[in-house]
Amino acid sequence: MKRATIGFPVQRRTLMGIVLCVGLLLGLLTGSRPVVAQQLSMLHAAGSKILDANGREVVLRGYNVGGWLLQESYILQTDTLDCQWRIKQGLLRTMSEAQMEEFYRQYRANFITKADIDYLAKLGFNCVRVPFHYDLFLTDAQRRARTQVMRSPQNVAGYVQNLSKWYDENQLFTDKNMEGFRQLDNVLNWCAANNLYVILDLHAAPGGQGADRNINDNFVPLDLWKRRDAKGRLIYQDVTVRLWEKLAARYRSDARIALYDLINEPHKMDAANGLSGDNRELSALYARLINAVRAQHDQHILLLEGNGYGNEYTNLTPDKLAVRDKSNLAYNAHRYWCPNDPTATDPNPNQINLLHNLVAFRERWQVPVWVGETGENSNEWFAAAVQGLNAQNIGWCHWNIKRVNSAAGLLRIKSYGSLLTAEGRAALLRNVQFSNCIPNRDVATALTQTSSFSAPFLPHAIPGTIQAADYDLGRAEVAYHDAFSAKTDYRDNTPWNQGGAYRNDGVDINTSPDGTFAVSHLTTGEWLNYTVTVSKPGAYDVQVRVQSTAPGRLTLKMEEATIATLPVSQGTSPEQWQTLTLQTQPLPAGQHTLRLCVEQPVTQLAWLRFTPAAVVAPGG
The missing domain is CATH 3.20.20.80 (Glycosidases)
Incomplete structure (x- = not known):
């Protein structure tokens, strides 16, 4: 497995998740x-x-x-x-x-x-x-x-x-x-x-x-x-x-x-x-x-x-x-x-x-x-x-x-x-x-929860950094799509999470040496949803930390609208990580569903970091 050196310490993220989800855990069955x-x-x-x-x-x-x-x-x-x-x-x-x-x-x-x-x-x-x-x-x-x-x-x-x-x-x-x-x-x-x-x-x-x-x-x-x-x-x-x-x-x-x-x-x-x-x-x-x-x-x-x-x-x-x-x-x-x-x-x-x-x-x-x-x-x-x-x-x-x-x-x-x-x-x-x-x-x-339930796994703000493994809670086809998400034949020992780390969904997640996580084995057609809160409307620059052994392509959507597309070049070595930057279309303020779509496979994805797009002065 390829491992990344990425993001925030796992202890901090775990604490954030516990604080966020105390209410969720105590009220999971409401309704x-x-x-x-x-x-x-x-x-x-x-x-x-x-x-x-x-x-x-x-x-x-x-x-x-x-x-x-x-x-x-x-x-x-x-x-x-x-x-x-x-x-x-x-x-x-x-x-x-x-x-x-x-x-x-x-x-x-x-x-x-x-x-x-x-x-x-x-x-x-x-x-x-x-x-x-x-x-x-x-x-x-x-x-x-x-x-x-x-x-x-x-x-x-x-x-x-x-x-x-x-x-x-x-x-x-x-x-x-x-x-x-x-x-x-x-x-x-x-x-x-x-x-x-x-x-x-x-x-x-x-x-x-x-x-x-x-x-x-x-x-x-x-x-x-x-x-x-x-x-x-x-x-x-x-x-x-x-x-x-x-x-x-x-x-x-x-x-x-x-x-x-x-x-x-x-x-x-x-x-x-x-x-x-x-x-x-x-x-x-x-x-x-x-x-x-x-x-x-x-x-x-x-x-x-x-x-x-x-x-x-x-x-x-x-x-x-x-x-x-x-x-x-x-x-x-x-x-x-x-x-x-x-x-x-x-x-x-x-x-x-x-x-x-x-x-x-x-x-x-x-x-x-x-x-x-x-x-x-x-x-x-x-x-x-x-x-x-x-x-x-x-x-x-x-x-x-x-x-x-x-x-x-x-x-x-x-x-x-x-x-x-x-x-x-x-x-x-x-x-x-x-x-x-x-x-x-x-x-x-x-x-x-019911089959249609979805909720944030952790709070995500734009501007801010979203760890790829912190996609929303919910079933396959509601919170994510993965090519293999459940074992239904006792003779088939294919792991649903091929990295075996962090979460128990079909999404494949690897552990990096510093204890953080990266989504791996990303294949064509797979996607991940993130509930995000956009503090201010406008365009944003997005840095994406990614690893790929072949040319790939990722698309970001907000609700149904495509807001950015990212071509991913092949790394010079299997272990090489790249931080690629692109700019989004203008984003509306408020809470939205951000969807990361895999148009062409990449090897691993660590995080996405949103910052306000630089304002270009007239005539600059």
């Missing part, structure tokens, strides 16, 4: 709110809808707090470590187990706090999904036994033997002051103070519900479905049922909880992995879990997740479940990297991540459907996805609230170094705190 504040009451399913105790429909739209009670490597940019237990394994090379546990206590205390939940409420969301790891409900001694497997993975059999013993002696999940209960109680209190519902999500089930250990932190793939103890029992399943029994006994009358998400994203349950391939194993465990929760006199809505990362429901439809009480069930989809076209269909009616199939499944079985995870894409995809779901009155929960150095989360965690060093850990504990995170305002806009 187009996808959710409304509610007084919390126990929810129940009635046909295809979720209703509160007064019979009013509640459409749950919110955010996941992933990476908190279960670390996923990519959220912290520790991808080479691949999952939480391998992160812990790395930490144990240089610290004691007690030190490692203390670090995790501090991490959990800092990563999500009431300030984060308050922020979600201010943006207008009405629920929070809480992914958690079962090991937080183990005693310290029981967790130490699991840690021994991290030290020596061949110790899995010994851990399973211990689980069997604890299960038979009723020593699992009996301490009401366990870390897991404390953390859930905290978030329930924070959410209730904001009238937000909570979804309890068993994200890392005992043994692991799939093959991807980053998702479920398993030691052996699919052990939840396969591992038997010395008595021939599927012991991890027994432990999972016991955990939900204890959760139901504690929370059975708690109206703050909207849904129990029984098992997150079962996957790879197929013949190639020694399983039935028709969800037989998943159906049997769901029957056990449903019966176990209902035996605790708990009528919370139970969310089922299909095979294939939560989407495929063969033998899991209500007619196939071997349970007496089929009330208060809901069905989940996880929507990533798929089309948002409402006419797109999957030939398997039980595969429900496409909008058409999701609606058809809801109507066929008369059950509520809910998208428990969606995201990991561009703002354009986010907006199209949630607007498509909103149009069908289907709730959703976006993934994920925070990520390290990512424009795709609601909050950006600053880089911290290495988790395996004391300095890196100290920086991480600081950086994950809400007050130290950077709001990604364009993400919030994509999730909460």
Whole structure:
């Protein structure tokens, strides 16, 4: 990538943006709110809808707090470590187990706090999904036994033997002051103070519900479905049922909880992995879990997740479940990297991540459907996805609230170094705190505004300098046009932002060595809009900082009128930047939309600087 040395320090521009957009962030949903504040009451399913105790429909739209009670490597940019237990394994090379546990206590205390939940409420969301790891409900001694497997993975059999013993002696999940209960109680209190519902999500089930250990932190793939103890029992399943029994006994009358998400994203349950391939194993465990929760006199809505990362429901439809009480069930989809076209269909009616199939499944079985995870894409995809779901009155929960150095989360965690060093850990504990995170305002806009919405990303005045990357907030074809702005095929890994910096739109943005930004990969037909305020009417000189490896051409328009055209000559080297000057037509005073159009491609664009045109004296 070509990088530029340009413009103002990024810290100053970030501060300006925060000051400008405080009002926008606090009022994003005004006039187009996808959710409304509610007084919390126990929810129940009635046909295809979720209703509160007064019979009013509640459409749950919110955010996941992933990476908190279960670390996923990519959220912290520790991808080479691949999952939480391998992160812990790395930490144990240089610290004691007690030190490692203390670090995790501090991490959990800092990563999500009431300030984060308050922020979600201010943006207008009405629920929070809480992914958690079962090991937080183990005693310290029981967790130490699991840690021994991290030290020596061949110790899995010994851990399973211990689980069997604890299960038979009723020593699992009996301490009401366990870390897991404390953390859930905290978030329930924070959410209730904001009238937000909570979804309890068993994200890392005992043994692991799939093959991807980053998702479920398993030691052996699919052990939840396969591992038997010395008595021939599927012991991890027994432990999972016991955990939900204890959760139901504690929370059975708690109206703050909207849904129990029984098992997150079962996957790879197929013949190639020694399983039935028709969800037989998943159906049997769901029957056990449903019966176990209902035996605790708990009528919370139970969310089922299909095979294939939560989407495929063969033998899991209500007619196939071997349970007496089929009330208060809901069905989940996880929507990533798929089309948002409402006419797109999957030939398997039980595969429900496409909008058409999701609606058809809801109507066929008369059950509520809910998208428990969606995201990991561009703002354009986010907006199209949630607007498509909103149009069908289907709730959703976006993934994920925070990520390290990512424009795709609601909050950006600053880089911290290495988790395996004391300095890196100290920086991480600081950086994950809400007050130290950077709001990604364009993400919030994509999730909460209408398709026609547009607003300034930063204030732009003429005369003055406009950084090219500070184009307006809004969807593709409203705030900008780019040749590729969303991933709709999971097999296509083309980045929507080819520079990967600053913003999460289709616009390609590079970072320069001084921390400022330049729009890159500008191709014919692309354009960017800027809301500008012209202080005085008249013509202006415009300096344009540009880089091009071939002759290019840019046009400036105000509303529909062309105000200037700029031929761009080829640089003498690929790294050469040019500052070119042209003069505009007379500009009217007031607020206007300035559009930068690419008539012929240029490589990068850093900024445009407007100054009043020099007045030429008569006869001069």
